Amino acid sequence: MDEVSRTTTVYESHADAYAEKYRSESIAARFGDEFYEALSGERVLDVGCGPGSDTQTFSDDGFDVTGFDLTASFVEKAAADVPAASFARGDMRRLPFADGTFDGVWSCASFLHVPREDAPETLREFRRVLVDDGTLYLSLKHGDESGFDAAGRYFERYRPEEIRSLLDEAGFGTVSIDxxxxxxxxxLASV
Known part of the structure; x- marks a missing residue:
């Protein structure tokens, strides 16, 4: 079982607890202003949406949002809680959307579960589904050590210069890292 599958199994096994923990923790509500300002349109893909707190924020703010997650229980919960949004289940390393479908891709604390060897292709997938003037937001763990936490979830950690290089290689232009x-x-990266 690979890192992503093991992590998904942990989330699935404790879906109710994670949903409760992250239900009201919308990072989009706290840090989304720059992302909103950079968007050229209203179509947003919330990659790794979890139980849907950021998806709810985007929906409430009038965006045409699609929540996407590999954990079936999260997708079911989010779909029930955010009926105005669309949802799909799958692996972010192989997005099931057409080229240029979204104006923005929001990946908050989810891309960090992708093993480093899959990171370049995953970022190219994010780029592929964005329009030509699209925007990407990533929230990642900082550091040099990667591996499994005590709960069994895999986390890849990065340094800012690594992210900048990976985004550049994936075809993103302007990159702001905080x-x-x-x-x-x-x-925050633009195409």
Whole structure:
């Protein structure tokens, strides 16, 4: 079982607890202003939407949002809680959407579950589904050590210069990288 499958199994096994923990924690509500301002349109893909707190924020703010997650229980819960949004289940490494479908891709604390060897192709997938003037938001763990946490979830950690290089290689242009604190990096990239 690969890192993503193991992580999904942990989330699936404890879906109610994770849904309760993250239900009211919308990062989009706290840090979404720059992303909103950079968007050229209203179609947003919330990759790794979890139980849907950010999807709810985007929906409430009038965006045409699609929540996407590999954990079936999260997709079911989010779809029930955010009926105005669309939802799909799958692996972000192989997005089931046509080229240029979205104006923005929001990946908050989800891309960090993708193993480093799959990161370049996953970012190219994000680029592929964006329109030509699209915007990507990433929230990632900062650091050098990657691996499984005590619960069994896999986390890949990055340094800002690594993210900048990966985004450049994936076809993104302007990149803004901020450190929220010692543990987190936020990246905003345009096509």
């Amino acid at each position: 450190r929220e604190d010692e543990k987190w990096i936020q990246a």
